Amino acid sequence: MMKKLFLMLFLATQVATAQDANYLKNGVNYPIWFSKTKLLIKFKDRTKSNDLYPELFSNRIKRTEIIHSIPDMAYVVFDSSTSIIELQNAVAKLRTDENIKSAQPMLVSENGEETAGLTDLVIARPKREVPTEDVLSAFRKYNLMVDEEDKDSEINYYLSGGLVSNNPFEACEKLDATGLFEFTQPNYLRFIELAGNPNDPLFASNWGLAKMKLPEAWDITTGCSNIKIAIIDDGVQLNHPDLQPNLLPGFDATQYGTNGGTVAGEEQHGTKCAGFAAAKGNNGIGIAGVAYNSKIIPIRAFGTKPDGNLRTETLDSYVASAINHAINQKNADILNMSWGIIASISPVNQNPVIEAALINAAVNGRGGKGAVLITSSGNKGQNYLAPLPGNVKDVFVVGASKSNDTRWEGSNGPTHRIDVAAPGAYITTKDLSAYNNQPAENATSWAAPAVAGIAALVLSVNPNLTQLQVRKIIAETCDKVGGYNYVVGNGSTFSDLSHNNDLGYGRVNALRAVEKAAGAPITGPALICVNGGYSLTAFPSGSSAVWSASAGLKMAGTLATRQAGYNGAGTIFTTLTIPNACAPITIKRSIWVGNPNINKTVNGVVTGTTSVNAGELYNLAATSTSPSTTFNYNNYAGSGDMAIDLYSPNSSNTQMYVLGNSTNGYRKVKLTATNSCGNYAEDFVFSLSGMFKVYPNPATDILTLEWFTEDGRSVPEQIQLFNENSEKPERVVSVKKMLAEQNSKSRISITVGDLPRGIYFLHIISGRGADKQVEKVRILLN
Numbered sequence: 001m002m003k004k005l006f007l008m009l010f011l012a013t014q015v016a017t018a019q020d021a022n023y024l025k026n027g028v029n030y031p032i033w034f035s036k037t038k039l040l041i042k043f044k045d046r047t048k049s050n051d052l053y054p055e056l057f058s059n060r061i062k063r064t065e066i067i068h069s070i071p072d073m074a075y076v077v078f079d080s081s082t083s084i085i086e087l088q089n090a091v092a093k094l095r096t097d098e099n100i101k102s103a104q105p106m107l108v109s110e111n112g113e114e115t116a117g118l119t120d121l122v123i124a125r126p127k128r129e130v131p132t133e134d135v136l137s138a139f140r141k142y143n144l145m146v147d148e149e150d151k152d153s154e155i156n157y158y159l160s161g162g163l164v165s166n167n168p169f170e171a172c173e174k175l176d177a178t179g180l181f182e183f184t185q186p187n188y189l190r191f192i193e194l195a196g197n198p199n200d201p202l203f204a205s206n207w208g209l210a211k212m213k214l215p216e217a218w219d220i221t222t223g224c225s226n227i228k229i230a231i232i233d234d235g236v237q238l239n240h241p242d243l244q245p246n247l248l249p250g251f252d253a254t255q256y257g258t259n260g261g262t263v264a265g266e267e268q269h270g271t272k273c274a275g276f277a278a279a280k281g282n283n284g285i286g287i288a289g290v291a292y293n294s295k296i297i298p299i300r301a302f303g304t305k306p307d308g309n310l311r312t313e314t315l316d317s318y319v320a321s322a323i324n325h326a327i328n329q330k331n332a333d334i335l336n337m338s339w340g341i342i343a344s345i346s347p348v349n350q351n352p353v354i355e356a357a358l359i360n361a362a363v364n365g366r367g368g369k370g371a372v373l374i375t376s377s378g379n380k381g382q383n384y385l386a387p388l389p390g391n392v393k394d395v396f397v398v399g400a401s402k403s404n405d406t407r408w409e410g411s412n413g414p415t416h417r418i419d420v421a422a423p424g425a426y427i428t429t430k431d432l433s434a435y436n437n438q439p440a441e442n443a444t445s446w447a448a449p450a451v452a453g454i455a456a457l458v459l460s461v462n463p464n465l466t467q468l469q470v471r472k473i474i475a476e477t478c479d480k481v482g483g484y485n486y487v488v489g490n491g492s493t494f495s496d497l498s499h500n501n502d503l504g505y506g507r508v509n510a511l512r513a514v515e516k517a518a519g520a521p522i523t524g525p526a527l528i529c530v531n532g533g534y535s536l537t538a539f540p541s542g543s544s545a546v547w548s549a550s551a552g553l554k555m556a557g558t559l560a561t562r563q564a565g566y567n568g569a570g571t572i573f574t575t576l577t578i579p580n581a582c583a584p585i586t587i588k589r590s591i592w593v594g595n596p597n598i599n600k601t602v603n604g605v606v607t608g609t610t611s612v613n614a615g616e617l618y619n620l621a622a623t624s625t626s627p628s629t630t631f632n633y634n635n636y637a638g639s640g641d642m643a644i645d646l647y648s649p650n651s652s653n654t655q656m657y658v659l660g661n662s663t664n665g666y667r668k669v670k671l672t673a674t675n676s677c678g679n680y681a682e683d684f685v686f687s688l689s690g691m692f693k694v695y696p697n698p699a700t701d702i703l704t705l706e707w708f709t710e711d712g713r714s715v716p717e718q719i720q721l722f723n724e725n726s727e728k729p730e731r732v733v734s735v736k737k738m739l740a741e742q743n744s745k746s747r748i749s750i751t752v753g754d755l756p757r758g759i760y761f762l763h764i765i766s767g768r769g770a771d772k773q774v775e776k777v778r779i780l781l782n
Contacts, residue, residue, distance in 0.1 A: 019110075023169045023347055025176070030347040032169065033112075034105035036087070039076040040117035040189060041094055042101040046072035046255075060086055068266075069303030069313050071255060073119070073189070075106075095165070102165050107348060115344040117189030121147055122164050122171050123317065123353045124157045125182045138178050142171065152324035153360070156353060158187065158317060183352035187317050190351075191342040192302055194234075194269050194310045195376035195448070207403045208423030212450065213511035214290060217457060220514050222281060223291030224460035224582035229277050229452050230332035232322050233270030233339065234312075235262040236298035240271060242279045242286030243296060250298035251330065253322040254314070260298030267304040273338050274298065276449035278456065290453020290510070294460065297330045302339075311342070316353050323357035327365045333459055335361060336452040337375040337395075341388040354388055362394035362467055370467030372455045374398060376448040377418055390417060393493070396471050399504060400424025400447040405481035407502040416492050418504040419471070420478055422447035422454075454510045462517040462540055463580045470517075472497075477513045478506025515587055518576055519543070522589040524560075526627040528553070529594065529677035531561040534572050536587075542579040549573065552593050567594035567680070569625060595678040596626035600671055602684065609685040615660035620646075620684060621653045624673050632672045633684075640665015642688040656686070664693040694762060698780040701753035705764070707746045715739065715746065720763040721779070723756070729763075730755055757781050 019031030060082040065075040076094075078087060087105075094103035102120035109115055122144075126135045139146065139159060147160040163171045168186040175184045209215060228248060238247060238261040250260020262271060274289075274296045281288030301322035302314035319341075326332040341351070358373060365371030375389045377399040390397045399407060401421040424447030451474065458470050465473070476497055480486050484500040491499030499505050515521055516537075524534035534547065535558055549555040550573075552566030560572060570593040575586045600622045602610045612618060622631050633649040642665030648654040656669070669684040692707045707715050721731040731750060738748045752760075760779040767773050 021169070024173050025347045025350070028347075031110070033108045033110055035108045035112075035114065036084075036105075037078045037080055037082065038106045038114070039078075039087075039091065039094070039103055040106055040119070041074050041076060041103045042120050043072045043074070044099050044101045048099050060090075067189075067313050068305055069254065070189070070315065073117075073313075104168075109344075114191070115342075116191070116348045117313075118168050119187045119189060119315065120160050120165055121158045121187035121317065122168050122175075122184060123187050123320075124159060124172075124175055124184045125153075125155055125353070125356065126157070126180055127182050128155075130180045134180055138175060138180055142174050144171065144175075152321055152328050153357065156320070183356070185316070185350070185352055187315055188348065188351075190314055190316060190319070192312050192314050192339050193342050193378065194267075194304065194312070195338045195340065195378050208450065211401075211403070211405070211423055211507065212290075212454070213509050217454075217510035217514045220511075220518070220585050220587065221457055221460045221583075223278065223294035223453070223456050224463075225293060225295055226582055227291065227294040227334075227456045227459050227463070228297050228330065228332050229274075229291070229294060229334045229336060229449075229456055230297040230299050230326035230330060231270050231274045231277065231449070232299045232301050232319075232326065232335055232337045233273055234266055234302055234304040235260055235270050235300035236274045236296065237262050237268060237271040238298065240275075242283070243271070243274055245280040245283065246278050246289075246292075246294065246296050248295050248297050248330070250300070251322070251325045252300040253318045253325065254300055254303060256300070256303070258300055260300050262300075263303055265306040267306075267308060269304055269338070270298065270300070272446070273336055273449040276446050277336060277453040290450050291456035291460065294453070294456040297326060297332050299326050299330075316351060320353045320357040323354070323361055327357075327361045327371055331366075332371055333366055334372045334374065334452050334455050336449045337373070337389050338446075338448045340375065340378050340390060351388055355392055358389055358392045358395060362392075366467070369465070370394070372396065372452075372459075372467045372470050374448050374452045374455065376400075377415075394467065396420070396451065396474075396493075397504070398422055398448040398451045399502075401482070401503060401507050405479075405503075405507055407482065415501050416490055416499070418501065419491070419493055420451060420475055420505050421503040421507045422450040423507075424450075451508055454508055454513055457510060457514050458517040461514050461581060461585055462578050464540070464578070465517065473516050474508060474513050475505040477509050477516050478504075479509050479512075480506045482507070518578065518585055518587055520587045520589075522572055522574060522587060524572065524589075525591070527592050527675060527677065528560060528562050528570065531559055532591075533559050534574075534589070536574065536576075540576070540578050544577045546575045547573065548575070562593050565594065567677075568597070569593070592626040592675075595680045596624040596629045596673040596675045598671060598673050598680060598682050599623045599625075600682060600684065609666075609687055612658050612686045612688055614658050614662040614688065616658055618656045618658070618686075619653065620656055620669070620671075622671055622673065623652065624675075626673070626675045629673050629675045632674070634670045634672070636668060636670050638665055638667035640688065640693070642667055642686075644669075644686070658686075658688065662688055664688050692764065694777050694779065697777075698782045699752055700782065701751065703750045703752050703762075703779065705748055705750070705762075716764045716766040717768065718765040719748075719750070720765065721750070721752070721755075722761045722763065724759040724761060730760070752781055755781060 020034045021032040023030045023032050060079045062077045062079055067073045091103050094100045104118040107116045144159040144161040148158045172184040252258045256263050277289050278291050278294045278296050279289035281292030299322045301319050304312050361371045373395040375395050377397050389395045397419045399418045399421045455470050482503050484502050486498035486500045488498045489495050497505050519536040519538045519540045522534050525532035547555050547558050549560050550571040552563055553570050554561045554563050570591045572589045575584050577584045603619050631652045633646050633654050642662040643659040644667050645657045666687040670681050672679050672681040694705050715735050719733040720729040722729050762777045762779050764775045
């Protein structure tokens with residue numbers, strides 16, 4: 001049996017080198033170590049918490065610290081030279097103080113690291129088949145009093161009494177020995193670490209929106225008002241103008257009575273998470289959350305510290321009550337938990353009351369379909385996760401990705417327990433009052449509520465899904481990004497999906513997830529020449545659908561028919577009415593109808609006529625919106641002595657070489673695109689020396705200009721000849737007029753014998769207005 005007086009086993013050194021006690025749990029004896037310098041006390045009356053006086057602890061006390069998040073509890077910290085006798089005397093005096101409810105040494109690991117604190121309560125859950133009278137009889141046997149019951153779980157008892165005050169571990173051992181209880185545990189003080197670095201109240205996604213395909217998903221749904229996301233955190237600012245329209249009545253599991261709101265001076269961690277998930281959209285202020293028409297339930301499970309420290313304290317009873325209330329009283333569909341209980345030693349890291357609350361939520365939430373539970377992986381950049389909530393198999397663990405779709409270095413991992421990743425690095429937040437951009441932040445805290453919002457979109461489309469189906473839909477529709485190796489069976493959640501330890505099943509894709517929840521994608525031909533039939537991949541049970549199509553197509557039931565030789569893009573639509581969904585939704589699929597189109601470039605630039613140089617290589621490329629399109633390049637026309645080679649004429653990309661001995665002329669290359677419906681062609685036009693030549697140069701009496709064109713339609717508008725020292729032209733020639741006078745289609749001659757000898761510039765002017773172009777040629781008259 002465990003020794004009854006904890007302090008009798010203290011060693012003289014600050015850090016224990018051997019265990020101080022044992023705790024028998026589930027047939028295993030666990031070693032227990034106690035702090036030699038720090039006590040945890042609980043006040044009966046928090047208003048008198050400042051009445052502690054140093055004389056009680058002689059001159060060994062270093063300080064007392066009221067715990068901000070649990071104001072009726074405090075730490076008493078002693079000097080490292082405090083003797084065991086002095087510490088024992090201090091504990092004895094504290095336990096006799098009329099305002100002290102409990103006084104216990106803090107629990108530490110073998111190397112002295114703080115792991116948890118003991119309070120004045122133990123938690124017991126009877127087995128369901130055990131009669132209530134047998135349970136109460138066991139309590140009476142050990143003089144244990146029912147201090148309070150967890151009204152949200154209906155089956156947890158919180159017990160106090162002399163045995164608990166002196167030795168909560170022994171109280172649990174005695175109750176376990178009766179065989180009446182599913183579990184017992186001390187009501188530990190826990191250390192929680194927030195998975196964020198909050199310095200702004202709200203989030204505005206920039207690159208993350210596009211990465212997750214949210215704008216496209218919002219074309220289908222922006223969230224339904226009957227889908228509720230519980231933010232289990234430090235509370236949500238209840239008067240925030242961008243959250244108020246979506247806030248439902250909340251709950252405070254701590255002692256502050258905020259109805260789920262924040263406490264003045266604390267961080268705005270929960271507020272930012274709520275903004276990520278479901279800040280109101282289309283209201284002209286702030287930003288839009290992922291599911292901006294779904295609702296938020298603010299649940300306060302802990303407080304945060306005004307100094308911005310990401311580590312804070314809470315009680316097991318607070319966290320369990322917060323989760324149970326969200327499910328049993330608020331009927332939450334989704335729980336977001338952007339935090340983790342700091343890893344501890346056994347048996348302290350065994351937390352059956354919180355685990356039971358999470359399992360109850362996953363099994364019994366949403367009328368038996370299960371609530372979707374989401375947590376963040378944490379921000380330590382380490383390859384392990386906090387034991388709770390992430391070690392419960394039904395909790396979806398979210399890591400943070402960067403804009404290049406790799407794991408953010410601060411996101412915990414790599415580990416097989418990561419389920420998915422979402423944008424969480426270099427995210428821009430918004431200032432509360434002015435909504436100005438603030439410095440970028442990094443945090444898995446922001447990735448988790450983004451996924452909570454996607455879960456809300458999925459349930460808005462199809463509320464009949466179980467929580468497991470929601471999680472699998474989000475996982476299997478992820479994008480396999482980052483250049484990682486995804487291996488089937490590597491993940492711990494879905495053995496049939498490919499997974500890697502950095503991004504889990506991938507980076508989330510809201511559009512694909514929402515479409516899959518509705519039974520999409522739409523199947524059928526990507527190209528219609530005559531007609532094609534369409535259907536949904538998995539038609540939701542009990543649903544109805546109305547099919548339609550864009551211009552150029554006629555829809556009859558699920559059959560789309562090409563109209564009047566139409567060539568171009570097309571869209572197939574199906575409008576679904578799914579049972580219990582808040583509104584019909586429309587899913588679409590883009591297709592191509594008829595002959596292909598062409599998008600062509602030269603050296604990556606879209607161009608008309610391209611000026612080229614002899615001896616150089618040019619990259620010709622073509623694409624088509626039409627699927628299954630082939631391409632052919634044909635050098636079929638030209639003039640002058642310009643000559644070219646095409647290296648791969650039967651591919652989408654080819655190279656063209658202008659032979660080095662070419663001096664002038666033009667070439668036309670016909671690009672033909674072909675699909676199963678037919679073909680379409682366009683020309684590349686290449687000119688050498690601007691598609692004309694000027695000769696002789698030097699000139700004496702006559703200057704001739706010749707254009708390399710078959711029909712004369714490409715000749716310029718006007719010719720102007722300037723002396724290099726004059727801004728006034730010496731000659732102005734209307735090209736078309738002179739062609740007519742000289743009875744020519746592509747060549748004119750200009751008299752220059754009367755002009756002074758020297759250097760001139762010939763301006764060849766094509767087009768008018770905004771389309772005007774001028775090519776200049778240096779001419780020598782001698």
